[in-house]
Amino acid sequence: MLSVVIRNKNQEKDLTFLLKNLRERYADDIDEIIVLDNLSADGSKKVSELYKTKFVTIEKFSYGESANIGAKESSYDIVVIFSAHSFPVSHDFFKLIKDKFKGRENELAGLRCLHNINDYSDYINNLSSVADYNKAGLIFAGSAFNKKIWEKYPFKKDIHTFEDKEWSKRVIEKGYKIEFVPSIFCYDIKRNKKQLFFRTKNEVIGSYQLHHTEYTLVKTIKNLLHSSYKLTINYFVDLYYLAKKFFFMLKFLINKPGQFK
Numbered sequence: 001m002l003s004v005v006i007r008n009k010n011q012e013k014d015l016t017f018l019l020k021n022l023r024e025r026y027a028d029d030i031d032e033i034i035v036l037d038n039l040s041a042d043g044s045k046k047v048s049e050l051y052k053t054k055f056v057t058i059e060k061f062s063y064g065e066s067a068n069i070g071a072k073e074s075s076y077d078i079v080v081i082f083s084a085h086s087f088p089v090s091h092d093f094f095k096l097i098k099d100k101f102k103g104r105e106n107e108l109a110g111l112r113c114l115h116n117i118n119d120y121s122d123y124i125n126n127l128s129s130v131a132d133y134n135k136a137g138l139i140f141a142g143s144a145f146n147k148k149i150w151e152k153y154p155f156k157k158d159i160h161t162f163e164d165k166e167w168s169k170r171v172i173e174k175g176y177k178i179e180f181v182p183s184i185f186c187y188d189i190k191r192n193k194k195q196l197f198f199r200t201k202n203e204v205i206g207s208y209q210l211h212h213t214e215y216t217l218v219k220t221i222k223n224l225l226h227s228s229y230k231l232t233i234n235y236f237v238d239l240y241y242l243a244k245k246f247f248f249m250l251k252f253l254i255n256k257p258g259q260f261k
Helices: 012-025 044-050 063-073 093-101 117-124 147-152 163-173 193-211 217-254
Strands: 002-008 032-037 054-057 078-083 086-088 108-114 142-146 177-187
Touching (some): 002 012, 002 063, 002 093, 012 032, 012 086, 054 063, 063 078, 078 086, 078 147, 093 108, 093 142, 093 177, 108 117, 108 163, 142 177
Parallel strands (some): 002 032, 032 054
Antiparallel strands (some): 078 142, 108 142
């Protein structure tokens, strides 16, 4: 039996597409859908009600605690967790997950699904999560985890982000397995500048908490200079090709399409 958990905040459009996808393409594979909503001000709740999901409001959001709430609210032992802006693609997405867990409930902590070329390459090359829990551990935009093992080792509430990687590292050290599964999903989000800055802040703190990444004033200044250099170069490159496009269009308009060389 399988529960799907979706973390959402003000993503009515993406949530609608995801729920439509789940209900229409995977109705026979899913036993329960739960939307974890962080005080959305849009129509996310109405969308959830339309597609008959369990809607749970989270007032004080944290990545680790939201995953804990998702696990607590789930009725079944296999929990597949998505972001609202990700969605399954392969027709056998959930069947492959269920097949992987069969008979391995006491050893398999989770499964990482595939969403980009790096995942696919690591899957083909049999990268072990023991060797690299970051690249082969869970990613909560699209992964499955074992609720029975979660009950022994809940997600950490106080980590700013990378709660999926922290849990992967911890359960692997306890002797459990995390593996790839060739269930393919799409991850698509367009963040504005404010959202990108918010993500950067969380990743800096999360990297320090989990990986003990060393940050210094010298590295910070070097990063600023490097980013400024790339920004300047990209600006002039974009300007150059904008001008080329303009003059190409002028030439195209002057010459009739049939005579254009």
